[in-house]
Amino acid sequence: MNEMEASQATVSGTVSIKNRQGLHARPADRFVRLALSFDASVTIVKDNQQVDGKSILNLLTLGAEQGTQLEIRTSGTDAEQALAALTALVNSGFDED
Amino acid sequence: MQTFRGIAVSPGVAIGEAFVLDQEGFRIPNRFVDRDAVEDELDRFRHSVEAVSAALNRNRQEVAEQLGEQYGAIFSAQLQMLCDPQLQNEIETHIRSRHYSPEYAVSRTLRRYAKVFQNLENKYMAERAHDVVDIERRLLQELLGRQREELSHLKSPVIVLAHNLTPSETANLDRNFVLGFVSELGGPGGHTAIVAEALELPAIVGTGPILSDVSGGDTLIVDGENGLVILDPDEETIQKYRQQAASRKTQRAEWQSLRELPAVTLDGTELEIKANIEFPREVEACLDRRAAGIGLYRTEFLYLGTEEDPTEEDHLNAYTDVIKAMDGRPVVIRTLDLGADKMGRGQSNQDEKNPFLGLRSIRLSLRNLPLFRTQLRAILRASVLGDVSLMFPLISTIQELRQAKLYLADIMEDLEEEGIPFDRDVKIGMMVEVPAVVLMMDRFVKEVDFISIGTNDLIQYSLAVDRSNRDVANLYDASHPAVIRMIKMTVDAAIKEGVPATLCGQMSANPIYTSLLLGLGLRSFSIPPGAIPEVKNACRLTEIGHCNEIAMKVLEMDNGQQVSDFLRLEYARLRNLTEQEEGNVSG
Incomplete structure (x- = not known):
């Protein structure tokens, strides 16, 4: 795999929202701040909806409640690290409950 | 060119630039910017x-x-x-x-x-x-930031457009640069209407959605006679309205020459023309028009646009300014005439489905005695400063009137004990606005010193029409024979008991009704100061015998259209007669 291919690589994983209040403003804020720290682009998919994971407003339009399944797709040089970090954050329940 | 229709609440014509306030009171100046x-x-x-x-x-x-x-x-x-x-x-x-x-x-x-x-x-x-x-x-x-300030510091004349003007916004407008008002909501007797009348500026309310069509800076014509707002008028239309505005100006100058002359009919019957005001500063316009007094001092402004209820001193200051300026002429102060829905302080327990039939005016005062007490104390304290009367709005039962008077008597005792001076014989009156009261007028007049007929509400309650509802506003008609009969019943009962009666609704500010109302026995009107010259002129053109005939004819009629056509024609005839006579003298 050359460098070009590596930068194009897309990885994805599915997470489930654990905290009771769902993906509301504060968790979304933390999620976006973390996403922004990576070069990789971050896309969140819920059912048919697909939004930019670096946009808090778009993330909030998903209205993701406790138990909602979300697919995280990252793409770019640090895609793997981004996916791992974001998945861990969601699984931690955003340290909320 | 695009024309919008609304309810005309203050006459006149304005041509000028639009100044748009959006729903939150922000001005979205221009929606578009230049490419550069x-x-x-x-x-x-x-x-x-x-x-x-x-x-x-x-x-x-x-x-x-x-x-x-x-x-x-x-x-x-x-x-x-x-x-x-x-x-x-x-x-x-x-x-x-x-x-x-x-x-x-x-x-x-x-x-x-x-x-x-x-x-x-x-x-x-x-x-x-x-x-x-x-x-x-x-x-x-x-x-x-800066443009918003401009609302109170306008630099060029504009026509103000808003979804609904708030009292504080209207109060803060720089009057030197406002040509007229247009609002999407509101009706006759609403706040915008009252302020526009007081400022003598044309106003159209209840246009429905219009803000989305108008950008700041667009040229507008406000036709306050016909309730029209014309966007981007063509040159021909502008010319037409310019002429109208000019002839109106000439007419105003003519009426102004009547300033020092009395309001008296050709046969020498005197009419007392007093003024309606809301803000103390309007006293100037009353004095300028030689108003015989203040027939209706609305006190709602003290409660609106502030978070806290006014103190006794706030009331007293506002009353003192007006009473002193009127220098011995009568001032009738009306107690709070607001709906709980308008107070915005949670006085209402529920969302009222019919605010006009709900907790408002005297009903609200009697339910909020501390609030009522503050106002009554201030009116009593002001009563020693001049010729002051006190008036209760929206009385619908005799118990309400008695309860209010009793409460007033209690407060008088308190003041006496405290050694605070007041006029023990302060005249107490009531507004006549509810049909039930008209039917019982013979009883009410025995318990008051004067009455004031509020036709705006009386018409709305008699005809079951919400005048701010565009769909039925056309049914709101001062010429409806039922309204004329209501006024007659009221005036007859007052005359029989020797109780002075005033009419303080918009009806009396319209000169086509002057002869009819004189014919029904009224000798006192209270109207916006700006309308005084025209009504005085109408009074000076007529004679009481003729007024009585007009009243008799109108009482025979069975529909409002017939009544208003007849009155319009009569008024036009009176004015033409005078013009002809003047023509003969000079020729």
Whole structure:
């Protein structure tokens, strides 16, 4: 795999929202701040909806409640690290409950 | 050219530039910007984001220090929203490609998000709409900061357009630069109407949606006679209205020459023309028009536009100014005449479905005795300063009147004990606005010193018409024979008991009714100061025998159209007769 291919690589994983209040403003804020720290682009998919994971407003339009399944797709040089970090954050329940 | 129809609430013609206040009272000046200005406008937008983000950061720090980090985080999420790359991108695209003004682009984009959030099923998440609306407000405040100030510091004459003008907005407008008013909501007797009349500016209310069609700076004509708002008028239309405005001006100058002459009919019957006011400063206009007194001093302004209830001193100061300025002429102060819905202080326990039939006016006062007491004490204290009377609005049962009077007597005793001077013989009157009271008038007149017929409400209650509802506003008709009969019954009962009666509704400000009302036995009107010259003129043209004939004929009629056609014709005839005579003398 050359460098070009590596930068194009897309990885994805599915997470489930654990905290009771769902993906509301504060968790979304933390999620976006973390996403922004990576070069990789971050896309969140819920059912048919697909939004930019670096946009808090778009993330909030998903209205993701406790138990909602979300697919995280990252793409770019640090895609793997981004996916791992974001998945861990969601699984931690955003340290909320 | 586009014409909108609304309800004409204050006569006159205005031609000028539109000044648009949006729903939150922000002025979205121009919705579009010049192609050349796009880069500057983008800069302006970015600066506003910087300023708001600095403010949010300050808020976050302050709150975090005082309440803890988790509360500060609320602002952190809002900051994240403000700096959202998608949002910035959308707004900048609107400005760059569509040439939207930053204000318009911000408002459109954020409102779209607010709407999406509002529709989320999870209530907690739907709440986020508030955060978005708050960001919009902050950005607009930043972008408009200076222009918003302009509302009170206008530099050129404008026609003010709003969804609904608030009392404080209207009170703060720079009157030297306002040509007229247009509002999407409102009806006759509403606040905009009252203020426009007081300022003697044309006004159209209840136009329905219009703000989305008009941009700041568009040319408008406000036709306050016919209730029309004309957007982008053609040259011919402008000319037509210019002529109208000019002839109106000439006529006003003519009426002004009547200033020092008495309001007396050709046969020497005197009519007392007093003035309706809301704000103390309107006294000037009353004095200028030689009003015989203040027949209706509305006191609602003391309660509106402030968070806290007015103190006794607030009342007293407002009354003192007016009474002193009127220098011995009578001043009739009406106690609070507001609906609980308008007070905005949670006095109402529920959302009223029919505010006009609900907790308002004297009903509200009698339910909020501390509030009522403050006002009554102030009126009593003011009573030693001049010829002061006190009037209760919206009386519908005799018990209400007795209860109010009893309460007043209690307060008199208190004042006496406290050694505070007041006029023990202060005259006490009531408004006649409810049909039930008209039917029982013979009983009511035995318990009051005077009555004042409020036709605005009397018509609405008699004809079951909400005059601010465009769909039925045409049924609101002062010429309806039932209204004329109501007035006659009231005046007859008052005359029989020797109780003075005044008519203080809009009806008496319209000169076509002057002869009829004199014929029904009325000798006292209270009208907006601006209408005094015209009504005085109508009075001086007629004679009482003729007025009686007019009244007899009208009482035979069976519909409002017939009545108003007849009265219009009679008034036109009177004016033509005079013009002819003048022509003969000079010729």
